[in-house]
Amino acid sequence: MLQVENLNAYYGKLHVLHDLSFTIGEGERVAVFGHNGAGKTTLLRACVGDLASVSGAIRYRGTPIVTNEAHVNVGLGLGLVQQGANVFRELSVRENLLIAGLRNQGRAQEEVFGLFPLLKERREQIAGSLSGGQQQMLAIGMALMTQPSILLLDEPTTGLAPVIVRDVLHSVSEINRNRGTTIVVVEQNVQATLEHVDRAIVLKSGRIVYDGPSSTLLEQESLWELF
Numbered sequence: 001m002l003q004v005e006n007l008n009a010y011y012g013k014l015h016v017l018h019d020l021s022f023t024i025g026e027g028e029r030v031a032v033f034g035h036n037g038a039g040k041t042t043l044l045r046a047c048v049g050d051l052a053s054v055s056g057a058i059r060y061r062g063t064p065i066v067t068n069e070a071h072v073n074v075g076l077g078l079g080l081v082q083q084g085a086n087v088f089r090e091l092s093v094r095e096n097l098l099i100a101g102l103r104n105q106g107r108a109q110e111e112v113f114g115l116f117p118l119l120k121e122r123r124e125q126i127a128g129s130l131s132g133g134q135q136q137m138l139a140i141g142m143a144l145m146t147q148p149s150i151l152l153l154d155e156p157t158t159g160l161a162p163v164i165v166r167d168v169l170h171s172v173s174e175i176n177r178n179r180g181t182t183i184v185v186v187e188q189n190v191q192a193t194l195e196h197v198d199r200a201i202v203l204k205s206g207r208i209v210y211d212g213p214s215s216t217l218l219e220q221e222s223l224w225e226l227f
């Protein structure tokens, strides 16, 4: 579904991603781990076409996308949940979904409410008065309004209590199970995330140091020293 070949990314003179190559299959759930500054967010930004200075190729179902503008890639089926629950705090849950869906409304909204019944119950509530975990669920729901085939999530559990972390990761897994959506999730909560993904990619200083099954990392905690 997603083919990344010799991807390099730069901010001015700073070379952040070094020759990354990997592929992600249809319906896979992949976690991306790594220290602060390893290049995880930069990788997601490159995938949606949100970076000016990149070389190499990213193909989505065979179509080159790395030089596309972000809105074109959203139209193709890529969805991004940015770090920090980006919701319109002054608007209601329903209005947030409405804005995120653009021309895509009824069915997409029903799907989001099916995945997150709590958002349905609270659809008239102002988003800024939801809890942190609920706002994160709304941010994920907003990304789903464009009915993406692949959902890229940047640290969706930052700042949440451990029990809520598991709820959010479980919801992400449900999206994969119910809609067949491919998942790429950047996370700092390694243990909880490994339980909800098939595969992990570990970045260190912008290079891949591990790409393999999540079960191997779960069984061999010594490998966690990699990141």
Ligand SMILES: Nc1ncnc2c1ncn2[C@@H]1O[C@H](COP(=O)(O)OP(=O)(O)OP(=O)(O)O)[C@@H](O)[C@H]1O
Binding pocket: 011, 014, 016, 034, 035, 036, 037, 038, 039, 040, 041, 042, 043
């Ligand atoms: N807009 C930017 N301009 C200049 N440098 C940047 C920019 N964004 C990120 N960087 C630098 O690129 C490197 C990788 O940053 P990135 O945000 O991709 O890392 P990360 O692995 O997501 O980190 P974290 O876990 O802290 O979010 C860092 O050295 C960072 O300082």
